[in-house]
Amino acid sequence: MKSVTIYDIAREANVSVATVSRVLNNSAPVKESTRRRIMEIIERNRFQPNALARSLLKKETGTIAMILPDITNPFFPEVFWGAENMGRELGYTFFLCDSAGDYKRESEYLGILRERRVDGIIFLGGRINVANCPSDLVQEVVDLSVHTPVVLVNGQLAGSGLHRIFTDEAKGAEMVVRHLIELGHRDIAFLGGLEYMSTTRVKIRAVRKVLKEHGLELAPDRIKYGDFSIQAGKTLMDELLASPRRPTAVICVNDFTAVGAIKSASEHGLGIPDDISITGFDGTPLSEAVIPELTTVSQNAYELGKLAVESLHKLINGGKVKKQTVLEPRLIVRKSTGPAKKVC
Amino acid sequence: MKSVTIYDIAREANVSVATVSRVLNNSAPVKESTRRRIMEIIERNRFQPNALARSLLKKETGTIAMILPDITNPFFPEVFWGAENMGRELGYTFFLCDSAGDYKRESEYLGILRERRVDGIIFLGGRINVANCPSDLVQEVVDLSVHTPVVLVNGQLAGSGLHRIFTDEAKGAEMVVRHLIELGHRDIAFLGGLEYMSTTRVKIRAVRKVLKEHGLELAPDRIKYGDFSIQAGKTLMDELLASPRRPTAVICVNDFTAVGAIKSASEHGLGIPDDISITGFDGTPLSEAVIPELTTVSQNAYELGKLAVESLHKLINGGKVKKQTVLEPRLIVRKSTGPAKKVC
């Protein structure tokens, strides 16, 4: 299955490969008549230049890789979609690497992507979301970033100086608490999230802060750690409702756990938001699909992806880019939150 | 930013590049002592062979591309995840191309992937799901498949002879209808899906068939076409409920529209499944997240992706592969379906 090369075209057109290359890339003037002749031959043979050969020479591949922790979590497809749309216009094709949040897989992919000479990497999840990332894992990314631009989305690598794009999650959490307090809630709980992940910590810290401003606090028994799944939300809510005195509002670490919490509450015969208010986080499509529709915080996932590619593109072309781009979260008030019941 | 090459390693180790290549690939015996020396130098310099150069020579890139119509539809991430897990073990890295179901984008990507010399392509959505695909679009894929193995997932290209992996949607739809009929439903409606897409047609045909077996029929006013979104499900259900006599059960083209239908029904004060039964299709995580949990048909999305890669891998290596692999659908009975109300 010999594939046709630029030489075949050149021979057939009685010109040199250089000329063919020129018409291919419009890199230099070519006589109109020969250009047309060459084009015709190219099309007739369905010739497509070999991107590998070109990349080898030009030292750029026109590829960007996105490493993310879970493509089945609806937040991430949204980010990818934003990135791809932006990237497509700029001529990039995307590798997608699902690390499952596993450091080993991340490292594995980092190596592969380096071999494949991707032009840039967008990194989400896993090591950039833990509170204390082992320094060798940080170093690995930093080393890579010397040759390959890296942008961290919604995370960080302490002391790495890597470029970051993220939503201000603390502010988002604050907005949720304020919203709840305005509705009269005084006994608020926090549900879900792994304790060692920064996304969990940041939110809890923010909740505490606002609560404190109002003379309230987040008691230890009002925090239930778990992972970020629907199942976790359900289990954790079950636990919470097993206690004698239940909170009037529950802030969930993400939309998934909120959905689980809703299910649990429903099963316990509680009305939402009449008996208990529940909030999500991320603003995934899921938050709109569920009944009642979730009050949540939009992270502008699409925008996150788009901006990541924009930054990466500038970085790739040696431009100057802000080290940090912070997106404002947006509180979306829907049906899952309501006034606190006066009687408890 | 000169990156280190096999020459740099060779020079430092006082051997030829051939020897370095040999230790890199274990392609020929190398004296143990020199192997170790070379390895040491490789590691010290953090040398990583350039996959582009290697691919150019070997005519294989170790990449697979997946073209799909909508990564934000939870069905597709599941397929991707299955594919990636299988592919990773086999040494493949994945390009992900979201075509948005647009033929133009599909063509664009097809071209790009050919240039990039991907080893194989997994094609979903868009042109392979329409009832009558223009022959030039079919031809385009067929032409490509001459050089690059292509596997069609849940779709087909009439007369193309391309390899296919798909769930038996007709059987799935039949299972749903039988389930509903057993529950005593006699007036059943079908909701959602674009009329010209085969996935819609196949299901409607199957519904009709089973209905007919029971002396029932699917009247024209019991079919509401739309797209595959939550919004469509809602709108369509609104329409359906606006009619004087409402059906006792509604079969939705996918989980998304079912969720929309549920929302609409709830807003109309209908209890599910007490007043009306609603079914989804696909068995996405969403179907479990919603309240009430959706009775749906699992398409084994993960398995679909996994099998696609398996087939592709064999195809790439010149093996023989069954032209068609059919997966059995699985009816998942949950809370959104119940006995038909005797009074209507």
Added chain:
DNA sequence: TTGAAAGCGCTAACAG
């Protein structure tokens, strides 16, 4: 067990 050398398909000086 090792080295020399010929490409893989393309681009980019450089020289007409």
Added chain:
DNA sequence: CTGTTAGCGCTTTCAA
């Protein structure tokens, strides 16, 4: 406007 030629970084005969 066009051709010649030297690589990009690697693998693989063919010889030694």
